[in-house]
Amino acid sequence: MYTVTLEGRGDLCEWRDAARMLLQAGVEPGEVVWQTPDAAGGLFADVPKNLPRPGAQRKAVSVPPDFLKLAGAVVCHSDPRRFSLLYRLLVRLARDRNTLAMAADADVVEARQMAKSVGRDYHKMTAFVRFKESPLPTDTAGRRRFIAWFEPDHFIVERVAPFFQRRFNDMDWLIATPQGSASWDGETLLTSTEPAEKPDLKDKTDDLWRTYYASIFNPARLKVKAMTAEMPKKYWKNLPEAELIPGLIANAERSVLEMAARAASEPLPFHHRLQEAAANAPPVDTAPAGTLEAVRQEARHCTRCTLHCMATQTVFGQGPEQARVMVVGEQPGDQEDLAGKPFVGPAGQVFNDVLREVGMDRRSLYVTNAVKHFKYEARGKRRIHQKPNHGEIQQCRWWLKQELDYVKPKLIIAMGATAFFALTDEKQKLADVRSKPLTMEDGQILFVTVHPSYLLRIPDPELKAKELMRFREDLESVHRLAAGFA
Amino acid sequence: MKKSLKDRLAILSDAAKYDASCASSGTVRRSSEKSGGLGSTEGSGICHAYAPDGRCISLLKILLTNFCIYDCAYCINRSSSNVERARFSVEEVIWLTLEFYRRNYIEGLFLSSGIIRSSDHTMEEMVRIARELRTTHNFRGYIHLKSIPEASPHLIEEAGLYADRLSLNIELPTDAGITRYAPEKHPEGIRRSMGALRLKIEEMSEATLQTKRRRRFAPAGQSTQMIVGADGANDATILGTSARLYGSYGLKRVYYSAFSPIPDSSKNLPLIKPPLMREHRLYQADWLYRFYGFDIGEITSARADGMLDLDLDPKLAWALGHRDRFPVDVNRADREMLLRVPGLGTKTVKGILSARRFSRLRLGDLKRIGVSLKKVQPFITAEGWTPHRLVDRPDLRAMFEPKPEQLSLL
Numbered sequence: 084m085y086t087v088t089l090e091g092r093g094d095l096c097e098w099r100d101a102a103r104m105l106l107q108a109g110v111e112p113g114e115v116v117w118q119t120p121d122a123a124g125g126l127f128a129d130v131p132k133n134l135p136r137p138g139a140q141r142k143a144v145s146v147p148p149d150f151l152k153l154a155g156a157v158v159c160h161s162d163p164r165r166f167s168l169l170y171r172l173l174v175r176l177a178r179d180r181n182t183l184a185m186a187a188d189a190d191v192v193e194a195r196q197m198a199k200s201v202g203r204d205y206h207k208m209t210a211f212v213r214f215k216e217s218p219l220p221t222d223t224a225g226r227r228r229f230i231a232w233f234e235p236d237h238f239i240v241e242r243v244a245p246f247f248q249r250r251f252n253d254m255d256w257l258i259a260t261p262q263g264s265a266s267w268d269g270e271t272l273l274t275s276t277e278p279a280e281k282p283d284l285k286d287k288t289d290d291l292w293r294t295y296y297a298s299i300f301n302p303a304r305l306k307v308k309a310m311t312a313e314m315p316k317k318y319w320k321n322l323p324e325a326e327l328i329p330g331l332i333a334n335a336e337r338s339v340l341e342m343a344a345r346a347a348s349e350p351l352p353f354h355h356r357l358q359e360a361a362a363n364a365p366p367v368d369t370a371p372a373g374t375l376e377a378v379r380q381e382a383r384h385c386t387r388c389t390l391h392c393m394a395t396q397t398v399f400g401q402g403p404e405q406a407r408v409m410v411v412g413e414q415p416g417d418q419e420d421l422a423g424k425p426f427v428g429p430a431g432q433v434f435n436d437v438l439r440e441v442g443m444d445r446r447s448l449y450v451t452n453a454v455k456h457f458k459y460e461a462r463g464k465r466r467i468h469q470k471p472n473h474g475e476i477q478q479c480r481w482w483l484k485q486e487l488d489y490v491k492p493k494l495i496i497a498m499g500a501t502a503f504f505a506l507t508d509e510k511q512k513l514a515d516v517r518s519k520p521l522t523m524e525d526g527q528i529l530f531v532t533v534h535p536s537y538l539l540r541i542p543d544p545e546l547k548a549k550e551l552m553r554f555r556e557d558l559e560s561v562h563r564l565a566a567g568f569a
Numbered sequence: 570m571k572k573s574l575k576d577r578l579a580i581l582s583d584a585a586k587y588d589a590s591c592a593s594s595g596t597v598r599r600s601s602e603k604s605g606g607l608g609s610t611e612g613s614g615i616c617h618a619y620a621p622d623g624r625c626i627s628l629l630k631i632l633l634t635n636f637c638i639y640d641c642a643y644c645i646n647r648s649s650s651n652v653e654r655a656r657f658s659v660e661e662v663i664w665l666t667l668e669f670y671r672r673n674y675i676e677g678l679f680l681s682s683g684i685i686r687s688s689d690h691t692m693e694e695m696v697r698i699a700r701e702l703r704t705t706h707n708f709r710g711y712i713h714l715k716s717i718p719e720a721s722p723h724l725i726e727e728a729g730l731y732a733d734r735l736s737l738n739i740e741l742p743t744d745a746g747i748t749r750y751a752p753e754k755h756p757e758g759i760r761r762s763m764g765a766l767r768l769k770i771e772e773m774s775e776a777t778l779q780t781k782r783r784r785r786f787a788p789a790g791q792s793t794q795m796i797v798g799a800d801g802a803n804d805a806t807i808l809g810t811s812a813r814l815y816g817s818y819g820l821k822r823v824y825y826s827a828f829s830p831i832p833d834s835s836k837n838l839p840l841i842k843p844p845l846m847r848e849h850r851l852y853q854a855d856w857l858y859r860f861y862g863f864d865i866g867e868i869t870s871a872r873a874d875g876m877l878d879l880d881l882d883p884k885l886a887w888a889l890g891h892r893d894r895f896p897v898d899v900n901r902a903d904r905e906m907l908l909r910v911p912g913l914g915t916k917t918v919k920g921i922l923s924a925r926r927f928s929r930l931r932l933g934d935l936k937r938i939g940v941s942l943k944k945v946q947p948f949i950t951a952e953g954w955t956p957h958r959l960v961d962r963p964d965l966r967a968m969f970e971p972k973p974e975q976l977s978l979l
Contacts, residue, residue, distance in 0.1 A: 186924035187934035210615050214672045229671065249600035250609040253707075254671060291665070292674050294575050298582040299630060300620040303829045304843055309623025313616065324618055332621050342832050350649035357638050357648050361753070383757065392744070393813055395760040420817070421764035461816035463859075 084114055089166060091119035092263065092276040093159040093238030095151075102170050103144050112174050117166035146176055149183055156198035159238045168194055204237045209246050211318050212258060215286035226269060229256045232281045232321055238262050241274045248272045289323040296324040302335035303342075375404050375489040378482070382455060387478040390456035390471070395420045400451025400486050407568045408561070409449045409492035411483070411502040413534055417466050420457035425450050430536035434498075437535075437551075441558045443565070449490050453505035454479045468536075476505050493568040495527055496561055499534030518557055520564060528564060532557035577655040578665070584635040584646050585681060588738070589794055589826040591616075593627045593676035593711040596733040596789035606707025608670060608677070610733070614711075615676050628679035628713060629669050633657055633694055637683030641751035642838055643740065643799045645831040646683045652833055656685075662698050663706065670710055677711030677733075678702070684717060692720035692728070699731035713789075716766070718759055725762070729769060734789035734821070737762055742810040746800040750837070763818040766791050770819070790821035797851060798844045799828040805875030808854055808865045815859070825851040850877040857883055860915060861908045880970045885911040888948060889966055895948045896956050900929050912944030944969075 087101050105115060150172070157165050172190050175182045185191050214229035229251070240258070244265035247258065257266040259279035266273045310328075319325035370376035379399045385391060398415035401424055418428030426434050438445050453476055459466040471479075483505055487495075497503045500513050506529060513531065521529045533554060541547040572580070593614035600609035616625035634656030635646040645652055657665075666678045680698060682691050695714055702708040714732040716725055728735060737759055741747045744756040766787070773786035793814060795807060811823045827843035854877060857863040861884070868883050869875055871890050878886040888895060888911045897910050899921055907918045920938040924930060929952040936942055947959040947968075959965070 181927070184923050185927050186920035187928075187930060187937045188924075189937065192937045206615070209611075210617050212673050216672075227671075231673070246609075246611070249602045249611075250710075251607065251671070251673075252601035252605055253607050286672065288668050288672060291575060291578060292669065292672070294578050295582050295629070295669075295674075296618060296620065296626065298579045299586045299626060301586050301622045301624075301829055304622040304624075304827070304845055306623030306845070307621055310619040310621050313625065314619040322618065328621055335621065339830065342830060342834075345833065347833055347836050348651045351651060354640070354648040358640070395764040395817060396757055418768075421768050423761065423764075459816075461812045464815060464819065466816045 086116045112171040156201045160197040215284040394456040402449030406449035410496045412452045413501040414454035415457045433535040580655040581632045589824040608710035630679040633682035639753040642835040679713040681715035688717045688719040692717045692724040729787040736792045738794045742802045742807045767818045792822040794824040803875035804877045805869035854883045
């Protein structure tokens with residue numbers, strides 16, 4: 084039997100050095116007793132001298148990084164069995180490096196639980212430490228000083244200290260605990276494992292904090308268990324706000340009943356003044372009736388079909404009212420829906436690129452869609468485009484028709500079958516009507532091509548290049564046709 | 570007589586408590602270690618205290634003022650209410666934030682405001698607070714700003730440079746509800762603002778051409794809140810709206826807030842005990858949608874009235890309605906199916922997938938991984954365990970239902 088005495092105040096190194104020596108000497112977990120000075124009757128940390136000599140081929144001990152992380156947390160635990168548990172795991176790891184992945188293994192589970200408990204203690208310390216200001220003597224300039232008293236369950240002061248350094252850089256502070264203390268003066272972070280005494284300090288800001296705590300509490304939703312699960316009573320004695328808790332709980336029901344008993348009172352005069360001002364405010368939509376702008380404003384509130392329920396906004400056409408050429412697409416997509424402008428997403432990008440290549444200026448075109456709201460299916464964090472149905476297209480024709488009436492384009496470009504149907508009320512195979520000027524009832528020229536989003540969906544690069552070329556040829560034809568109306 | 574700071578703190582935090590959001594998580598890691606100054610964010614949030622309502626107190630959640638020109642029926646600060654009114658100066662909010670932060674009471678500031686004069690005027694003051702905290706006081710803690718609907722884009726843009734999170738409350742799940750209870754608010758305006766914010770966040774997260782660096786803009790994203798139980802919307806409608814908001818605007822969170830009686834309440838609203846259990850079930854359903862691969866339709870289809878079962882959690886309710894999918898073999902089933910087993914969570918599923926590479930799992934193994942056996946037993950098979958006909962028992966539901974208890978009036 085070997086006895087190892089460790090300080091046992093959260094220092095991984097002392098355990099690691101001892102464990103490495105034992106492992107190299109081939110000592111089995113059952114042959115070691117681990118203890119701390121208090122259990123050993125005040126003996127100092129000590130490692131047995133009578134270890135068997137390691138064999139000539141003294142092997143380097145290597146463990147997975149995950150184990151060192153785990154061990155770093157477990158040694159901080161206050162359970163006296165932590166050292167033997169870790170040594171048992173170390174010996175097992177030396178034989179099988181996968182040991183830690185055995186999520187249902189008793190040793191692994193216990194070690195993980197200890198680490199979790201230390202993690203919780205760490206987290207609660209970052210949450211429940213309360214600094215109190217210790218004012219500088221009058222006439223002294225310098226950094227402000229704060230002191231806190233906290234009682235952690237485990238040996239975590241050294242582990243948590245860097246957190247407070249990262250956070251409270253521009254002030255001096257000291258955190259005292261029965262397990263040691265940590266302090267920061269702007270230059271050095273000092274930690275000690277010496278048990279500290281509870282300082283006696285008052286801070287008048289605590290009173291404001293208590294005011295906040297009492298006011299942010301909603302007595303109509305009393306859930307005491309939910310509170311104590313996260314803020315157990317053992318922490319209350321060092322929390323300035325906790326002294327209010329019993330009173331808040333005791334009075335909760337009464338204050339809710341009182342609130343309910345009070346009937347709503349009559350509003351004060353300023354409310355009536357506000358209401359009057361609002362009633363007399365000029366309407367927001369101010370474009371004179373009988374203009375395209377007035378139609379655009381009216382369309383913002385369109386509820387002709389159900390698509391408005393899901394979409395962000397109506398995406399109306401854009402471009403000069405005197406444009407000779409009008410381009411009609413299918414419907415706004417994800418990006419268009421957010422921006423409120425047609426053809427600004429990926430398909431719009433393709434459209435813009437090809438326009439530039441054939442030498443057309445998008446600013447001279449009136450660009451719109453057959454359907455003015457984005458239709459989609461919500462799938463997780465994404466919106467998947469859905470084709471508008473005939474009913475929706477027919478309802479939205481109301482707006483398209485008015486755009487046509489006001490803009491009076493000489494040439495209309497229908498991109499895709501939806502646009503063609505919206506403009507002509509005819510169902511045709513796109514291939515049969517594509518790439519040639521057609522004359523509409525009132526003499527306007529209609530030119531049909533594909534929707535640029537079709538080009539984005541072609542997986543085969545060769546076919547894609549070919550189709551892109553055809554689309555470019557179509558827009559070249561459009562360019563020539565448009566020049567004829569100049 | 571001017572009210573003292575303490576009195577105004579009481580009024581303006583009381584006025585802010587109906588906003589459920591308190592998260593201080595999801596932002597970038599920052600610290601004052603190298604930069605000097607005060608404050609840090611660690612990725613995950615910290616709750617510095619809990620009130621007896623079970624809610625965490627992470628941020629100093631206050632209003633700049635509770636004067637408001639809007640008259641939203643559900644809101645304690647509506648113009649027709651006779652609550653006591655107060656306002657902070659910009660300097661007071663900054664002072665409170667820094668002094669509270671130094672004493673480690675809080676993670677940062679959650680600032681909202683009633684709307685005074687105009688949306689832009691209000692937003693400007695809020696942005697000024699965030700800007701001065703960051704630039705003058707080198708404050709590196711968490712800042713959550715409520716964006717005021719209809720505020721100008723340039724103010725929202727500036728807000729995003731200083732704040733970790735921006736939020737805009739939709740408050741009611743349907744446009745009709747908003748129009749009825751919040752007559753001055755415009756649903757399409759709220760949607761447009763959320764859409765614009767998503768575009769801005771995406772634009773700023775693209776690396777710039779010259780510096781190849783991503784700029785920081787509202788790194789903890791945007792969130793919203795819906796009030797539950799003020800209007801007649803059912804759970805299917807509420808969750809449908811959530812799904813739309815998550816999908817459309819990339820929201821980090823949708824908060825559900827059980828409508829709670831407010832002082833001097835509007836006559837149009839029910840003065841009832843807040844539906845806390847309903848709120849809880851909505852959060853569970855929201856989780857199933859975001860992390861467990863459930864569709865909203867699957868979660869809400871169990872009942873014809875579109876409400877979630879108050880007695881059973883939504884996953885258990887789904888499992889009881891789909892008994893043909895069970896029992897699930899924990900030693901063979903894929904991750905997607907394991908996630909659908911009542912009693913298994915994302916962590917325990919991860920543990921099961923890891924542990925079963927080494928041995929066939931028995932109930933004891935599951936218990937050690939942290940699974941509640943009572944709940945999963947009828948729905949799984951494991952080495953040495955089959956539920957026999959347990960999953961087909963007609964009284965299976967009754968085994969999980971809460972015991973009847975006498976309820977108090979309030």
